[in-house]
Structure formats: C-alpha cells, structure tokens
Amino acid sequence: MCFREMTAKTVPLLLFQQSPSFAMATSSPPSTPDTSSEEWPLAPTTTSGGARNGDDLCAIYVHAGAGYHSPQNQRAHLEACNDAAKVAMALLKSGASAVDAVEMAVRLMEDREITNAGFGSNLTIDGKVECDATIVDYLGRSGAVGACPNVKNPISAARAVLEYQKERLSLRRTPPNLLVGIGAAEFAYDRGVSLVKDDYLISQPARARWLRWKHKLDLLRQKEQEDSGHFGDVESSEDDEDVRARVESLRMDAAESTPPKSATTAEASSSGKATSESTQLAECSCLKADARLDPLSKGPSSRLNVTPSSGLAVLNNPGERQINETGNEPVDDITDTVGAIAVDSRGHIAAGSSSGGIGLKSRGRIGPAALVNIGTAVIPADPGDPDQVSVATVTSGTGEHIITTSAAAICANRIYRIGESATNEPVMEEEILKRVIERDFMEHPGVKSSHCEASIGVLAVKRTSDGIYFWFCHNSDSFAVAAMNSRDTKPVCVMSRRSRHGSTAQGGRAFIYPQ
Known part of the structure; x- marks a missing residue:
C-alpha cells in the first residue's frame, strides 16, 4: 500500500444518525471511486456474564x-x-x-x-x-x-x-x-x-530557512530606509555575499542529509x-x-x-x-x-x-x-x-x-x-x-x-x-x-x-x- 493525498469533493459527510460508525473522511475528486476495502476483524469484548466490557479499549x-x-x-x-x-x-x-x-x-x-x-x-x-x-x-x-x-x-x-x-x-x-x-x-x-x-x-534545513528569511528581511529593511531617506546600519551580521554562500552551502548539505x-x-x-x-x-x-x-x-x-x-x-x-x-x-x-x-x-x-x-518570531513569543x-x-x-x-x-x-x-x-x-x-x-x-x-x-x-x-x-x-x-x-x-x-x-x-x-x-x- 501507499500513502495518498486527498482533496475535497462535494459529498455530504456521513451523519452519525445514519450509521453508528463512520470512517476517516478525507477529500479527493477521483472520476472513478475506489471501493477497495481493508478487513479489520473486531472481536467483541464481553464479561463472563455476557455484558459489554469496553474497559480494555x-x-x-x-x-x-x-x-x-x-x-x-x-x-x-x-x-x-x-x-x-x-x-x-x-x-x-x-x-x-x-x-x-x-x-x-x-x-x-x-x-x-x-x-x-x-x-x-x-x-x-x-x-x-x-x-x-x-x-x-x-x-x-x-x-x-x-x-x-x-x-x-x-x-x-x-x-x-x-x-x-x-x-x-x-x-x-x-x-x-x-x-x-x-x-x-x-x-x-x-x-x-x-x-x-x-x-x-x-537542523540544517531550519538554519537554511532562517538565513534565507533573514537575508530577505535585511534587504526589506534597507529598502525601507532608502525610501524614507533615513540611512543607517541594517541589522545584518554578515555581508550579503556571505549570507548567500552560507544559504547555498546549507541547502546543499540539507539535500544530502x-x-x-x-x-x-x-x-x-x-x-x-x-x-x-x-x-x-x-x-x-x-x-x-x-x-x-x-x-x-x-x-x-x-x-x-x-x-x-x-x-x-x-x-x-x-x-x-x-x-x-x-x-x-x-x-x-x-x-x-x-x-x-x-x-x-x-x-x-x-x-x-x-x-x-x-519563523523569525520575537524572542519570548508565546503561541497557542x-x-x-x-x-x-x-x-x-x-x-x-x-x-x-x-x-x-x-x-x-x-x-x-x-x-x-x-x-x-x-x-x-x-x-x-x-x-x-x-x-x-x-x-x-x-x-x-x-x-x-x-x-x-x-x-x-x-x-x-x-x-x-x-x-x-x-x-x-x-x-x-x-x-x-x-x-x-x-x-x-x-x-x-x-x-x-x-x-x-x-x-x-x-x-x-x-x-x-x-x-x-x-x-x-x-x-x-x-x-
């Protein structure tokens, strides 16, 4: 078997009143529905007296x-x-x-x-x-x-x-x-x-993303300063060429690892x-x-x-x-x-x-x-x-x-x-x-x-x-x-x-x- 992605299609969700169980619903628009099934045997769990016992489920x-x-x-x-x-x-x-x-x-x-x-x-x-x-x-x-x-x-x-x-x-x-x-x-x-x-x-991909985003942010800040007529040091710890070189190096390393x-x-x-x-x-x-x-x-x-x-x-x-x-x-x-x-x-x-x-969140940022x-x-x-x-x-x-x-x-x-x-x-x-x-x-x-x-x-x-x-x-x-x-x-x-x-x-x- 293989994993497969699904995309939404117009089919009403199976309501619980209609059936006491429904399968994982996903989305997909195939022209010919696949009706293959996977058998999952289910052995009812009962007590010695025959009453239901779901305590092990x-x-x-x-x-x-x-x-x-x-x-x-x-x-x-x-x-x-x-x-x-x-x-x-x-x-x-x-x-x-x-x-x-x-x-x-x-x-x-x-x-x-x-x-x-x-x-x-x-x-x-x-x-x-x-x-x-x-x-x-x-x-x-x-x-x-x-x-x-x-x-x-x-x-x-x-x-x-x-x-x-x-x-x-x-x-x-x-x-x-x-x-x-x-x-x-x-x-x-x-x-x-x-x-x-x-x-x-x-990780190397995370570092590469950060360097790429940081470089973009520095360029935007520099452009904003130029547009406003206020020139100053852009918050960049490295020259543009150094950043590009490190991004490319990390990208190559990430592709290998x-x-x-x-x-x-x-x-x-x-x-x-x-x-x-x-x-x-x-x-x-x-x-x-x-x-x-x-x-x-x-x-x-x-x-x-x-x-x-x-x-x-x-x-x-x-x-x-x-x-x-x-x-x-x-x-x-x-x-x-x-x-x-x-x-x-x-x-x-x-x-x-x-x-x-x-990415690029402020230090101390708290999320949900x-x-x-x-x-x-x-x-x-x-x-x-x-x-x-x-x-x-x-x-x-x-x-x-x-x-x-x-x-x-x-x-x-x-x-x-x-x-x-x-x-x-x-x-x-x-x-x-x-x-x-x-x-x-x-x-x-x-x-x-x-x-x-x-x-x-x-x-x-x-x-x-x-x-x-x-x-x-x-x-x-x-x-x-x-x-x-x-x-x-x-x-x-x-x-x-x-x-x-x-x-x-x-x-x-x-x-x-x-x-």
Missing part, C-alpha cells in the same frame, strides 16, 4: 500540523504520524495512561526533523529555538511551557509541570501550570528533563532521523477516495466522505500555491503545532500540543501550543453523568488568530454540549467544527481585521459510555492526521487537502464499544 489520534504539506514531503509527514500513533498504541495496550501515550506520541513527532516542534523547529529572529508545549489530563489539569529554550522534548517539560501540580507544597503555595523562558528550562532540568545546547536543536521527498523508509533512516520498520508503507493503511473500510462496529461498511464548504475562487492546484524563490518545487509551509489526543483503557482522555512557533483552552482543551467527565462524556480538542494554524478566538475551548464546549448552538438549533459534531471555523474563527473581528491570512486545523475527540468519536476539520491547504484504536492492526493515516481557497475539508471516525 483505547485509541490515539495525532496530527502533524495544519498548513501546506508539499506532495514531495507528504510521505515523511505521514510516516511521522504513523510512527507516533503506533508507538503510543503499544503503550496504551500495555496499560499506560492517556497522558503517557500523548507524551510519547508528541515526543516522537518532536524528534522528527520534518515537523515544526522540538528538533528542526523554526528559529527566532536571532537564530535560536524556543518551543511551546501543553499537556492536559482527564481531570482538566494542565502543564505547559512557553518560549522554552534548550529542551529537546518540550512536551516532557510540560509533563513535568503537570506532575508537579499533584504535589502538596509547603506554606500553602500553589504549583504553577505554565512556565516560560529560561525559568521553564531550569524547572524542567530540576525535574529530570535533560537540557541540550542551542545548536543541537537546529535529508531524505529525498520520494525516498523509501530505508533511505530516510540513513539521513540521521531514526525510523523503525513500522514506518514501512505497507504498515500504514492507505486511505483512498471513497474507499470502503471495515467498520469498527458490527454495522455495514461506511464510506470515506468529506463536506467542503462554499469558498472563494477555485484554486487550480493546491501544489501551485507554495513555490520557492527559484520557481521550482513547491515547499512546505507548516508553521505551527503538532498534537495528540488519547483515550486509555480506563476511559480517561488526555491531549497535548507542541510547536516551534513561526503553550496556552490551555487555546491550543489544547479537555472537558472532564462529570461524575454524575451516566454517559461519562469527556471531550478533548487540539488546534493548529496561525497562532495569533487561534489565541484571539480561543478556538480549542470553543470547539470543546460546543461538542460537549451537543445539540446546543448560538441559535439553539440542533447540530451535529462535524457541523460544529465547520461552523466554528467559518463563523467563530474566520468571522471574528480580530481575525477579519488582521493583515495576515488566517488558517486553522482542529482535532476533536469525544469519549462516551458507547464509544470514542473522532472528528477533524481544517481550512488550511492541508492537514496530516492519523487515527488508531486497539482493534486496528495499523494506524489509519491521511493527508487531507481542501479543494479550493476559502473552503474547508473535514472527516472523522467512530469506535463503537462492542455490545
């Missing part, structure tokens, strides 16, 4: 960022999702908690050079790596770090903050749930998280990024347009579907949107968070996010990945609720706009209170995400007045006494996601792509507990 959902994923690098992004989901599921099956699984999934993505988190993150204006991360447990307790330097895995630093909240401090002190800057790094070190030198976190965009997994392993046999393409389910997947319950097969919204001008080809300076290959433009949501065998839910932030209810949100189950409903959401996209709109909290609250809306009309979960993006996000006054283009991707998971339900929605060019439950033999990975500028693409998957 668990699930993991991950994303590798919303933005633009070039077709050449699509394989690498989906392999990162595949590995993260597979290792996290192994932990969950061994009895680990949802928080353990989330931390491990995000750690693995932080270690992948292709993602903008941990190693390989975008650099600040002065060429440093500062990362944000948050992790939230099933009780809604959170730990977060922002603008954290010298930490290889920011999600582990956030986990250290979370665990510290469980301790009783002397003098009735309140433990923190968010630490920033050098204070976050020092706290993490004191709690057993190892620190590394700045250069250890900087980074796996080709069409490389096999074995070739990728030789690039210095450790990959396992689990990243072989045959190990990951390939979602095809309209492919029939065996349902996760005993009902009939469900189809892959997508609901595109009405948009602006049609984009001829999403791949034409991001072209590098030389006019050659499209390039990646993923500038924000990776994330994960897990449900463990005890029914507990947890979520986490991690990000290197936007460090902010609870902005980039990551969990609504705990009410002890008195017979359905034991809990919800988790993670977001990715243009960070400042996500902060302005409190996107994660809005999505989580709307899904938790299903049936409620601003107009008090009944609405399904998949429609909720679409409405939040189109109305609460894109129509927000702070977003509409911004000079920057707004985009967002949302992952949402609801756990009830009946099953685990997963949805995603995005208006970014693409969104790399993966899902796996304890009855799956391999993760289900997909690169979802919207059909046109201004539209959204969405999908989801349900895991119904056996009766």
Whole structure:
C-alpha cells in the first residue's frame, strides 16, 4: 500500500444518525471511486456474564500540523504520524495512561526533523529555538511551557509541570501550570528533563530557512530606509555575499542529509532521523477516495466522505500555491503545532500540543501550543453523568488568530454540549467544527481585521459510555492526521487537502464499544 493525498469533493459527510460508525473522511475528486476495502476483524469484548466490557479499549489520534504539506514531503509527514500513533498504541495496550501515550506520541513527532516542534523547529529572529508545549489530563489539569529554550522534548517539560501540580507544597503555595523562558528550562532540568545546547536543536534545513528569511528581511529593511531617506546600519551580521554562500552551502548539505521527498523508509533512516520498520508503507493503511473500510462496529461498511464548504475562487492546484524563490518545487509551509489526543483503557482522555512557533518570531513569543483552552482543551467527565462524556480538542494554524478566538475551548464546549448552538438549533459534531471555523474563527473581528491570512486545523475527540468519536476539520491547504484504536492492526493515516481557497475539508471516525 501507499500513502495518498486527498482533496475535497462535494459529498455530504456521513451523519452519525445514519450509521453508528463512520470512517476517516478525507477529500479527493477521483472520476472513478475506489471501493477497495481493508478487513479489520473486531472481536467483541464481553464479561463472563455476557455484558459489554469496553474497559480494555483505547485509541490515539495525532496530527502533524495544519498548513501546506508539499506532495514531495507528504510521505515523511505521514510516516511521522504513523510512527507516533503506533508507538503510543503499544503503550496504551500495555496499560499506560492517556497522558503517557500523548507524551510519547508528541515526543516522537518532536524528534522528527520534518515537523515544526522540538528538533528542526523554526528559529527566532536571532537564530535560536524556543518551543511551546501543553499537556492536559482527564481531570482538566494542565502543564505547559512557553518560549522554552534548550529542551529537546518540550512536551516532557510540560509533563513535568503537570506532575508537579499533584504535589502538596509547603506554606500553602500553589504549583504553577505554565512556565516560560529560561525559568521553564531550569524547572524542567530540576525535574529530570535533560537540557541540550542551542545548536543541537537546529537542523540544517531550519538554519537554511532562517538565513534565507533573514537575508530577505535585511534587504526589506534597507529598502525601507532608502525610501524614507533615513540611512543607517541594517541589522545584518554578515555581508550579503556571505549570507548567500552560507544559504547555498546549507541547502546543499540539507539535500544530502535529508531524505529525498520520494525516498523509501530505508533511505530516510540513513539521513540521521531514526525510523523503525513500522514506518514501512505497507504498515500504514492507505486511505483512498471513497474507499470502503471495515467498520469498527458490527454495522455495514461506511464510506470515506468529506463536506467542503462554499469558498472563494477555485484554486487550480493546491501544489501551485507554495513555490520557492527559484520557481521550482513547491515547499512546505507548516508553521505551527503538532498534537495528540488519547483515550486509555480506563476511559480517561488526555491531549497535548507542541510547536516551534513561526519563523523569525520575537524572542519570548508565546503561541497557542503553550496556552490551555487555546491550543489544547479537555472537558472532564462529570461524575454524575451516566454517559461519562469527556471531550478533548487540539488546534493548529496561525497562532495569533487561534489565541484571539480561543478556538480549542470553543470547539470543546460546543461538542460537549451537543445539540446546543448560538441559535439553539440542533447540530451535529462535524457541523460544529465547520461552523466554528467559518463563523467563530474566520468571522471574528480580530481575525477579519488582521493583515495576515488566517488558517486553522482542529482535532476533536469525544469519549462516551458507547464509544470514542473522532472528528477533524481544517481550512488550511492541508492537514496530516492519523487515527488508531486497539482493534486496528495499523494506524489509519491521511493527508487531507481542501479543494479550493476559502473552503474547508473535514472527516472523522467512530469506535463503537462492542455490545
């Protein structure tokens, strides 16, 4: 099998009322639908008395960022999702908690050079790596770090903050749930998280990008000074020729050390990024347009579907949107968070996010990945609720706009209170995400007045006494996601792509507990 990208087409999303389970929905406009299926045997779990027992059932959902994923690098992004989901599921099956699984999934993505988190993150204006991360447990307790330097895995630093909240401090002190800057790094070190030198976190492609962007910024500043008639020193540490030479040198080094965009997994392993046999393409389910997947319950097969919204001008080809300076290959433009949501065998839910932030950001800039209810949100189950409903959401996209709109909290609250809306009309979960993006996000006054283009991707998971339900929605060019439950033999990975500028693409998957 192979990974395949999907682009949106006009097919109504399979409603939950029509079928108790639906497969991962993605977008694609093939002329002849593919109806091949993958058999996933499902053995119902029952107690000795025949009653349902879903206590051993668990699930993991991950994303590798919303933005633009070039077709050449699509394989690498989906392999990162595949590995993260597979290792996290192994932990969950061994009895680990949802928080353990989330931390491990995000750690693995932080270690992948292709993602903008941990190693390989975008650099600040002065060429440093500062990362944000948050992790939230099933009780809604959170730990977060922002603008954290010298930490290889920011999600582990956030986990250290979370665990510290469980301790009783002397003098009735309140433990923190968010630490920033050098204070976050020092706290993490004191709690057993190892620190590394700045250069250890900087990949060659990230350095090359920074030099290229910095050079452009210096030229713009110089032009502005000339136009204004005010001449002065441009903030450049190197001559233009030196910058060009270093950019070209690093570009050549990156081409040699980074796996080709069409490389096999074995070739990728030789690039210095450790990959396992689990990243072989045959190990990951390939979602095809309209492919029939065996349902996760005993009902009939469900189809892959997508609901595109009405948009602006049609984009001829999403791949034409991001072209590098030389006019050659499209390039990646993923500038924000990776994330994960897990449900463990005890029914507990947890979520986490991690990000290197936007390129050339100011030192000390905090993004949504460090902010609870902005980039990551969990609504705990009410002890008195017979359905034991809990919800988790993670977001990715243009960070400042996500902060302005409190996107994660809005999505989580709307899904938790299903049936409620601003107009008090009944609405399904998949429609909720679409409405939040189109109305609460894109129509927000702070977003509409911004000079920057707004985009967002949302992952949402609801756990009830009946099953685990997963949805995603995005208006970014693409969104790399993966899902796996304890009855799956391999993760289900997909690169979802919207059909046109201004539209959204969405999908989801349900895991119904056996009766």
